[in-house]
Amino acid sequence: MKYCEKCKVQVRGDMKRCPLCQRMLVGEAEGGPLYPEVRTMYRQYRHFFKILIFSTIVAAVAACAVNLLLPQSGHWALFVVIGIAGLWISMYFAVHQRNSLPKNITYQAIFISVFSVIWDLVTHWHGWSINFAIPCTFAVAIISMTVLGRLMKIPAGEYLICLIIDIIFGFIPIVFYAIGIVDVKIPSIICISCSIISLAGIIVFQGDEIRRELTRRFHL
The missing domain is CATH 1.20.58 (Methane Monooxygenase Hydroxylase; Chain G, domain 1)
Known part of the structure; x- marks a missing residue:
């Protein structure tokens, strides 16, 4: 890990100058990311969201396809699509306000x-x-x-x-x-x-x- 002799601090990453005093750093650069990876809600439950996204797309497409094959049944597929959109909007609020x-x-x-x-x-x-x-x-x-x-x-x-x-x-x-x-x-x-x-x-x-x-x- 690189070191600043003036500030007496260790600096991770491959920076050449100290971020505090801009003095040249000494030592060998340490591998790995400078900042830790922040795990978002999507990253934590990526597999679940992928399945849910695919399932809702399949449901919307299937409803539209059946409705096109049976036009005399009315435009009920529109309500399926609107319902799925409402589900995702509600989930958006739930995820973004999960801490409150x-x-x-x-x-x-x-x-x-x-x-x-x-x-x-x-x-x-x-x-x-x-x-x-x-x-x-x-x-x-x-x-x-x-x-x-x-x-x-x-x-x-x-x-x-x-x-x-x-x-x-x-x-x-x-x-x-x-x-x-x-x-x-x-x-x-x-x-x-x-x-x-x-x-x-x-x-x-x-x-x-x-x-x-x-x-x-x-x-x-």
Whole structure:
């Protein structure tokens, strides 16, 4: 390993000059990479991702081929392709936010809600997205984040903001309920109740932590 006589440090790799003082190094270069290899999520589970990618491609191609052979059955292959795309988008959020459970829950809830509305529109709008998907998704997100935040002892700063975002989205069914486009009211009422109770609990029991977190994030 090369050595800098002035800085008294050893330098890996085949560098000729010290990165600190630019003085010529002495000694023999050591083999191997200068920086350690960083194992990404894809590298760690490369074989699994390859199988999953190939399987989804096979499923999409097979669905399209069968649909072309049976055109009288409708354009159902389009829904298969959209579903596979939704799976990969959801997995993208899961992988990129794997170190932050609150963000993962929030991103997944927003994506599922948006995706369900798009799917409902594509299938000639039956209203199940606003009757069931959106209220149930955010009710589950609010409850799970509240419970997991306590059980896993997640620092308040890591989940309070995400919980507030979920609560804000949880109030969306109030709009649907007020304008009368909700046919099944029970899921919306449950979601609205969870949002109000969670917001009240945060204000009463964690108001100081919210103020500190908002001050830290927005420099108030």
